[in-house]
Amino acid sequence: MVVYLDTLLLVNFIVNYFLLDITSQTVKIPSKNRNLVLSSFLGSLYVIALLYPKAVIFTTLPFKIAVSIVMILICFKQRDVIVNLKITGIFILYSMLLAGVCFYLNISRGNEPEFSSVIYSFPYEWLLISLMIVYLIIHRLVVFIKDRRDISTLIFIVDIVTKDNKKRVKAFLDTGNELREPATNLPVIIVEKEAMLDVNLEKYDKFYIPYQVVNGYSDKMQGFKPDHVEVYYGNKVQYAEVIVAFCDNKLSNYNDYDALLSRGII
Template structure:
């Protein structure tokens, strides 16, 4: 029998990705793009079968590969979660194997007096196609759900000075409670490049202390003449805030250019 390693690796990649996605969905664990790398690790482990090594194909090594795949997928170092996801992955794998074996009996004659051999498995690519379809549907629904969630927290912002008006979009950061300590006004953090067109009063600057994980310092801010915000399906609202500048790009997809603290709403 001729076995094409590249086809074998690709098929196992989709099977592993399908199993990992089902595992994460069943346990409601968060996962990222690393789940694809985990599926690749499992796919390349299949090549070990051709090495005829009793050590690499032993049960402890197989369990370690399963643990590694789940560790890469969830990025969780909690032993309890890792064991739970690995056991679930194995159970789902055994269930899938049972279905595959049941379908193989349909395509191959079976007798209790002879050893069972799989010579024909026409439904194989149908099963793989269903797995690929499931993977595509899951990724599309996750993407649409994420976009819909972000859209609900996107606000239109208009900032006015004596001559200019700056119109941008900002994301409401519910975990951000940044306020100027003297005036107790909430802050809006905006990318520095966008503030170049506004007149910043040099004699009315504020320095707002902030603290994040592994970093702390002071943000330079100012109070604009007028600031308005508008949420999805809502009316414009004038707010009193401190405008702070930020050197970093806030959104890679350029969906928003500002962050609103929860006190702004």
């Protein structure tokens, strides 16, 4: 029998990724994609031990459980021992379930049961792998679409009205943003500087708004006070006095919005 090692590793990588992904969904603990990939890759290397008779000791149950625990630690990076054991148990149960399905499909074709560690000839494997790949793609698409839909409900059209013109931006309602300018106590709208390049700040009084982020970093943003802003709620318009502050960075990776709306404006 000829075994193609690259194909065997690829198949095991996909299966490991699939099992880790559904385990993550079951325990409601998200994992970064790079951790999923690394854990799946290292788990796929374990199949090499099954191909060498001299490495039979590494195919015993304690080593299999140890490999599963290592994969879970790499994937989820949880410090709680009990949590890791629970996640490992669910991962092993899903592995046993998938193995049982493969075994059933194999004997349902009239083949004699093969009590070996690896089934090398199994025509249903590509069907199962295809289903796994489709599931992973659909799941990612559903999550992406859901995120975009949720974000769209928090995006408002805002017109920044000045003496010279009216500038329209798309603003995301940041419910955790309570930033206010200390002197006027007005709420602050953070806008990408590129979106306001045509505004001549020399005509306006400048404000320097101090801020602090979660990691403790603090600084000041330069801003100005427009005549007013118009926030659109469907067919309704709300007028408000605000301070517009500028930031140098992109606020949205997908260009969904170019401003952050303070909770004090809504």
